[in-house]
Amino acid sequence: MxxxxxxxxxxxxxxxxxxxxxxxxxxxEKSFTDDLDVDSLSxxxxxxxxxxxxxxxxxxxxxxxxxxxxxxxTYIEANH
Amino acid sequence: MSNVDVVVTGLGATTPLGGDVAxxxxxxxxxxxxxxxxxxxxxxxxxxxxxxxxxxxPSEVIDRVKMRRLDRAxxxxxxxxxxxxxxxxxxxxxxxxxxxxxxxxxxxxGALTLLEQDDILEKSGPRRVSPHTVPxxxxxxxxxxxxxELGAQAGVRAMASACATGAEAVALGLDLIRxxxxxxxxxxxxxxxxxxxxxxxxxxxxxxxxxxxxxxRASRPWDKNRDGFVLGEGAGAIVLERADHxxxxxxxxxxxxxxxxxxxxxxxxVQPDPECKGGIRAMKMAIKDSGLTGADIQxxxxxxxxxxxxxxxxxxxxxxxxxxxxxxxxxxxxxxxLLGAAGALESxxxxxxxxxxxIPPTINLDDPDERLDLEVAAxxxxxxxxxxxxxxxxGFGGHNVALIFGKA
Numbered sequence: 163m164x165x166x167x168x169x170x171x172x173x174x175x176x177x178x179x180x181x182x183x184x185x186x187x188x189x190x191e192k193s194f195t196d197d198l199d200v201d202s203l204s205x206x207x208x209x210x211x212x213x214x215x216x217x218x219x220x221x222x223x224x225x226x227x228x229x230x231x232x233x234x235x236t237y238i239e240a241n242h
Numbered sequence: 243m244s245n246v247d248v249v250v251t252g253l254g255a256t257t258p259l260g261g262d263v264a265x266x267x268x269x270x271x272x273x274x275x276x277x278x279x280x281x282x283x284x285x286x287x288x289x290x291x292x293x294x295x296x297x298x299x300p301s302e303v304i305d306r307v308k309m310r311r312l313d314r315a316x317x318x319x320x321x322x323x324x325x326x327x328x329x330x331x332x333x334x335x336x337x338x339x340x341x342x343x344x345x346x347x348x349x350x351x352g353a354l355t356l357l358e359q360d361d362i363l364e365k366s367g368p369r370r371v372s373p374h375t376v377p378x379x380x381x382x383x384x385x386x387x388x389x390x391e392l393g394a395q396a397g398v399r400a401m402a403s404a405c406a407t408g409a410e411a412v413a414l415g416l417d418l419i420r421x422x423x424x425x426x427x428x429x430x431x432x433x434x435x436x437x438x439x440x441x442x443x444x445x446x447x448x449x450x451x452x453x454x455x456x457x458x459r460a461s462r463p464w465d466k467n468r469d470g471f472v473l474g475e476g477a478g479a480i481v482l483e484r485a486d487h488x489x490x491x492x493x494x495x496x497x498x499x500x501x502x503x504x505x506x507x508x509x510x511x512v513q514p515d516p517e518c519k520g521g522i523r524a525m526k527m528a529i530k531d532s533g534l535t536g537a538d539i540q541x542x543x544x545x546x547x548x549x550x551x552x553x554x555x556x557x558x559x560x561x562x563x564x565x566x567x568x569x570x571x572x573x574x575x576x577x578x579x580l581l582g583a584a585g586a587l588e589s590x591x592x593x594x595x596x597x598x599x600x601i602p603p604t605i606n607l608d609d610p611d612e613r614l615d616l617e618v619a620a621x622x623x624x625x626x627x628x629x630x631x632x633x634x635x636x637g638f639g640g641h642n643v644a645l646i647f648g649k650a
Contacts, residue, residue: 182307203311206373 164216164242166190169235172215173208180207190232198231218242246420249488249650250496252330252481253590254322254430258474258577261298262325266587267594270576270602271623275458277472277578284438290450292457293436294474294578311374312387313352314434318477319384320391322586323428326479327392332426335491339395343424344388345415346479347401347408347431349582349637352379354437384432388479396424404637405545407431408478408585409645413502415482425487430586432477441473447512449549461579462606463546463572464553464614471547474578478586480593497593498648500534500630503527507640514552518559520642525563525632528644534630536564539646541601541631543592546572547579554613556634561616563644569626571619575605585635589645592633596649599627 164172174188181204187197194200200208209220212234218241220228228234255262258276259269269276276294285291300317301309309317323346327333355378362370377383382400389398399418401411408431415429444450451470453460461472482499505527507520514521529536542560546553553572560568573591580587595601600623607620619626633645 180307180310182305203373210369 247485254325258294322479343396346385351381406637406641407582409635409643472578501531524642
């Protein structure tokens, strides 16, 4: 089981790869769209990469609830 | 002839000879070849293992994250367009974005993306297909990206007329300005299909040179031993501007765009009319449109791709439409054939020939076809004070486009 910090750090790697987000900017309270400037198509890439990295399934109807990095960490923690 | 004069105020390119216009032009004048061996593993099985790849890869110019959203052809188009835009000095000039249009095309479009994403689909399933796939492969993608980069709001036109695309995009730009639909048009074309599938397709048509042991000598327009074209990749961009608009802001003018002619053969999907009838009509139309006569055309940057049939048909056409006096060249001898982007790059070479008073050479013309009875700037660049010059482009589907540029 990965810790919340490990999941956050894994998401930061993905965000840097697909959207060029500085890993230092990634924190649980940050909003993907408002704070990290991740647009809807990049968010699709983040989700698919996170599914692969953490061995979870993130259904499309769940993605709209993942507003912040913390939301994603909580979902991955509960489902992987 | 329209009473609206159009001038060229910006040039941009990324080609097998250089990452910009200046380096490309220098290499042309020096007679360098941009053709080399294709050393990729996929090339091993192909009958054609040579090509003209970009001198400067787009990934050296555009950042990695942005490149994820761009087909190679789109990235090249953006690089060329930005150079042309900077060259024109239009940034911050107060140009109304609603008076800026784009006329930009590609012969084949985002084929590399289509093929790459199809591999992912087959290997990893639909969920792994990039969400950027559609905007990367759509044929209007390069034009649309340029429109976004420059903020153009007078319409983004995406041309597709095979190997005549670049020239047709320039001709449309001329029409747009003359019709009053724009004051400035970013025109040109891009092509990036150096991939085994298009190569295999062209090779199956027996259209490509198989001189695999001598890449630099493979593209040899009008030479007796030519055996087909060499595939190249690249992009060219030309800023066209209403002459009084350019004069009002004190812009530097590279050349004037005097006229264009567009015809179609209505004959065969790949074979040009053997008597070059459609080509002759395009050339005559362009001359008339320019308000000139054939006697005024001193130089032709020919389509001449190094295929056995096409090269000689064009010679018949030039003699019929212009006469026997112009000095010809085929810069494809150095760049290979950039397909849809050829007309844009060769327009740039024509414009620079006028501006600099020097015609770039046709390399590899060691043993001219005996039916070649016109003068060619063979082997070495030729100094020539020219006032008006033509650029020809012909494409699969029977597209014929001739453009005429005049000295500034």
